[in-house]
Amino acid sequence: MSATYDAPDRRNLLDHMRQGVIGKPLDRPEGPLKVTGRAPYAAEYDLPRCAEGVLVGARVSNGRVTAIHRDEVSAMPGVLGVFADPAMLRRPAQGGAGKAPAQDVTQVDYKGQPVALVVAETFEQATAAAKALRIDYEDSSDSAHFDPDAAGVEPPKKPTDLGDLEAAMRDAPHHVDLIFRTEGHASAAMEPHAAIAAWDGGELTLHGSFQMVAYNVPELAASLGVDPARVRIVSPYVGGGFGSKLGISHDAVAAAVAARELGRPVRVVLTRQQVFESVIRRSETRQRLRLACDETGRLVGLGHEARVSNLPDEKFAEPVTQATKFLYAGDNRRLAVQVTRVARLTAGSVRAPGEAVGMQALEAAMDELAETAGIDPIALRKRNLPDKAPGEGIPFSSRTLVEALDRGAAAFGWDRRHARPCQTREGEWWIGMGVASAARVNMLAPAEARVRLHPDGRVEVESDQTDIGTGSYAILGQIAAEMLGSPIDRVTVALGDSRLPPGAGSGGSFGAASTGSAVLRACEAIRAELSSRLGVAAEELTLQDGLARGGNRSDTLVGLLGGDMLEETGRIEPGRTGKDYSQATYGAFFCEVAVNAFTAETRIRRMTGAFGFGRVLNAKTARSQCLGGMVWGIGSALTEALQFDLRDGHLVNHDLAGYHVPVHRDVPALDVILLEERDAVASPLQAKGVGELGICGAAGAVANAIYNACGVRPYRFPMTPDTLLDQMPDPF
Amino acid sequence: MPDTPQARLVVNGTPRSFAGDPRRTLLDFLRLDLGLTGTKKGCDHGQCGACTVIVNGRRINACLSLVAMHDGDDVTTIEGLGSPEALSALQRAFVTHDGFQCGYCTPGQICSATAMLDELRAGWPSVVTEGLSGPSDPSDDELRERMSGNLCRCGAYSNIIAAIREVLQTEPREASA
Ligand code: FES
Numbered sequence A: 001m002s003a004t005y006d007a008p009d010r011r012n013l014l015d016h017m018r019q020g021v022i023g024k025p026l027d028r029p030e031g032p033l034k035v036t037g038r039a040p041y042a043a044e045y046d047l048p049r050c051a052e053g054v055l056v057g058a059r060v061s062n063g064r065v066t067a068i069h070r071d072e073v074s075a076m077p078g079v080l081g082v083f084a085d086p087a088m089l090r091r092p093a094q095g096g097a098g099k100a101p102a103q104d105v106t107q108v109d110y111k112g113q114p115v116a117l118v119v120a121e122t123f124e125q126a127t128a129a130a131k132a133l134r135i136d137y138e139d140s141s142d143s144a145h146f147d148p149d150a151a152g153v154e155p156p157k158k159p160t161d162l163g164d165l166e167a168a169m170r171d172a173p174h175h176v177d178l179i180f181r182t183e184g185h186a187s188a189a190m191e192p193h194a195a196i197a198a199w200d201g202g203e204l205t206l207h208g209s210f211q212m213v214a215y216n217v218p219e220l221a222a223s224l225g226v227d228p229a230r231v232r233i234v235s236p237y238v239g240g241g242f243g244s245k246l247g248i249s250h251d252a253v254a255a256a257v258a259a260r261e262l263g264r265p266v267r268v269v270l271t272r273q274q275v276f277e278s279v280i281r282r283s284e285t286r287q288r289l290r291l292a293c294d295e296t297g298r299l300v301g302l303g304h305e306a307r308v309s310n311l312p313d314e315k316f317a318e319p320v321t322q323a324t325k326f327l328y329a330g331d332n333r334r335l336a337v338q339v340t341r342v343a344r345l346t347a348g349s350v351r352a353p354g355e356a357v358g359m360q361a362l363e364a365a366m367d368e369l370a371e372t373a374g375i376d377p378i379a380l381r382k383r384n385l386p387d388k389a390p391g392e393g394i395p396f397s398s399r400t401l402v403e404a405l406d407r408g409a410a411a412f413g414w415d416r417r418h419a420r421p422c423q424t425r426e427g428e429w430w431i432g433m434g435v436a437s438a439a440r441v442n443m444l445a446p447a448e449a450r451v452r453l454h455p456d457g458r459v460e461v462e463s464d465q466t467d468i469g470t471g472s473y474a475i476l477g478q479i480a481a482e483m484l485g486s487p488i489d490r491v492t493v494a495l496g497d498s499r500l501p502p503g504a505g506s507g508g509s510f511g512a513a514s515t516g517s518a519v520l521r522a523c524e525a526i527r528a529e530l531s532s533r534l535g536v537a538a539e540e541l542t543l544q545d546g547l548a549r550g551g552n553r554s555d556t557l558v559g560l561l562g563g564d565m566l567e568e569t570g571r572i573e574p575g576r577t578g579k580d581y582s583q584a585t586y587g588a589f590f591c592e593v594a595v596n597a598f599t600a601e602t603r604i605r606r607m608t609g610a611f612g613f614g615r616v617l618n619a620k621t622a623r624s625q626c627l628g629g630m631v632w633g634i635g636s637a638l639t640e641a642l643q644f645d646l647r648d649g650h651l652v653n654h655d656l657a658g659y660h661v662p663v664h665r666d667v668p669a670l671d672v673i674l675l676e677e678r679d680a681v682a683s684p685l686q687a688k689g690v691g692e693l694g695i696c697g698a699a700g701a702v703a704n705a706i707y708n709a710c711g712v713r714p715y716r717f718p719m720t721p722d723t724l725l726d727q728m729p730d731p732f
Numbered sequence B: 001m002p003d004t005p006q007a008r009l010v011v012n013g014t015p016r017s018f019a020g021d022p023r024r025t026l027l028d029f030l031r032l033d034l035g036l037t038g039t040k041k042g043c044d045h046g047q048c049g050a051c052t053v054i055v056n057g058r059r060i061n062a063c064l065s066l067v068a069m070h071d072g073d074d075v076t077t078i079e080g081l082g083s084p085e086a087l088s089a090l091q092r093a094f095v096t097h098d099g100f101q102c103g104y105c106t107p108g109q110i111c112s113a114t115a116m117l118d119e120l121r122a123g124w125p126s127v128v129t130e131g132l133s134g135p136s137d138p139s140d141d142e143l144r145e146r147m148s149g150n151l152c153r154c155g156a157y158s159n160i161i162a163a164i165r166e167v168l169q170t171e172p173r174e175a176s177a
């Protein structure tokens, strides 16, 4: 079988299996290890003679290191060395880079950039010496830009221009022309980036915290100038990534450099502040939304233009208009993303790059258009679903948006919403409801996985695929159990080790569908061998609970194996299905808020999300992915904002006290509806991705609920009290 | 270097002693000296709750406390609450309700919830409690308020509250370890 996924696999193999575990809400197999503190994360390996490294961040915003006063700290207790090796990273690698990112830490691109590593016998000694280390700089901050509003913009790359948007806006009976701003976001995974490096001769073993091991190995090898075959990464448990661990970061290379030099293992853990200051941020955005519709609510014009920022030379630009491209109709279109260059830390992928901030603005604008045109907001969305992807003319693989809106509305009780704002007041709180669509592009990524069927019927699944909380351990085991008719407790899954076949990694919501498809294909090859041993056609073979049946034959699996172990490696690569169809996941958010009439503080009271993402592989872990996404939506709506000093680009709120991720009390009971769907175009599993969909539009529903509550249209995210207060209606 | 401070303490029922760098936090002592890495470091600044352990029956952030200050103390970490083969009621409920994703905040959530349930049983009020005698039938908002020092970036909050509620309802008098 060709690895490339060129034609939809409509055989729908999983629905024809008998084990009955696929999709079931099974507990995570690694759960008992995690809840008892026995699952080891990157920094938690106990290596003999391991030294401790602490990074030092630049005190200038732009410039060059001219001197490091090593001698002043080298006599401090326990200090083993001060490193500023040319191999060390100035910036982290972008997701999927697979090559070395910007190196050479004598150059300073942004304030807080690591410029040196201090290594000592203990963590306290290294921390003290890192604080004491004096570094001289040539400061060229005067020539750098820190304010994205003041710096120039580059022309957009590949803008969409169809028809005449200006004319459509002029001539249509209804239109809105709005400017939205969203603040930058941090991934803020709970586990700080960490690495322990140990060399054995020329072989490096690095315990790290990564999302995409198969790409991280070449990134690390290239940074160190060694053969990738001599680099092993071990990353079986990852304490969250959300984009920030897609590529390698400062800790990994610094630890490897120091360990090589000192001839002993070195651990480098970023402080929480260093994670904020130097790894990856989501760019702030300024977005102009122009929507024009006819009397019936049909969109005739759609403009979505965004300005984002990044460091000079970074190719990544937050793809703000990614879902706008295919979500709604409208013949006259302009979509464009422009980049401005500022001396802030590297901008890159943070959970749902593009849609996370683009969808909330689009959906807030749709709400305003619905009101302007006097149309129900759900009806407006349904009226504008294009038959083919606008501009590209390709069909949609599957789309559950209508179902999501209908089922979500029914479950939420949307019929109790008042169309006009300021209709419900409880004490000092205005109460309102809002709706928004969810959409996120879907993709496959190259993946391999190995499956072994042991003579006693045990099944082993192996891939360097990571589980960053997404449920990879659970779902990959379920796919193999279903395909091979094995009880789930006879399946083990090994992940996150570069010695295993290269999985897709965890990013862009593609991990489950891609690596899962590789597992499916490996199992299919094993099934082919089993069916020939049983003497039946492959389609006739039924495997269940260790029994094989087909035609009028049957045997135990153990009997069929006859002492042999069957081992197969499955592969998938994206192919024409990715180009011939528009693939996305869809959903809808419904939200009820209370807005304080006096302070303009917003509290989320309830939130319902209905999501369609192809086959549900495990209803428990999939639901958790949706819940997590919605929590991110709440953060993006109400609290999360990176605050940079416009004078020198330094990140002011560089920790969890200043950057407010939602806490327990910010999150009410969330209701998640999983829509069953089969999408053969997306993958042989009929599954799409779900890791990011739950954010994509969520904050738009909150914005629309705020308007419905108190009559103030928010145009700034997060919608903190200060952004609303001066327009609040008289509270009395 | 000042005099080396010393401390004798009990960790998960085992007597332990410390003599070393006065800057060593209880968190680093657990993780680095005792190899009890179940207690996590998420911020080292008292901002996330990942390092929550139970000292003399009360939950604290181990990162905000120097080990030298714990002479004579009784410390329970996540490893002391249960093992994969013998999960505590809360650990079991976290697994069945999927009260975690990446698992990094989880030991802190569970230690925190374990001590929090004792606080509820002891009738401690919180900022959302009506009156000062503690809630007789704590609402979900009451649980959320009391757990708000434990951040979960994966956003498992709804499931964490469901797990705690199950234990609250099925084992109202369970004593913590
Ligand atoms: S590590 Fe102690 S509160 Fe975050």
Ligand code: FES
Residues within 6 Å of the ligand: A190, A239, A240, A469, B099, B100, B101, B102, B103, B104, B105, B106, B151, B152, B153, B154, B155, B156
């Ligand atoms: S489970 Fe990942 S931070 Fe809570």
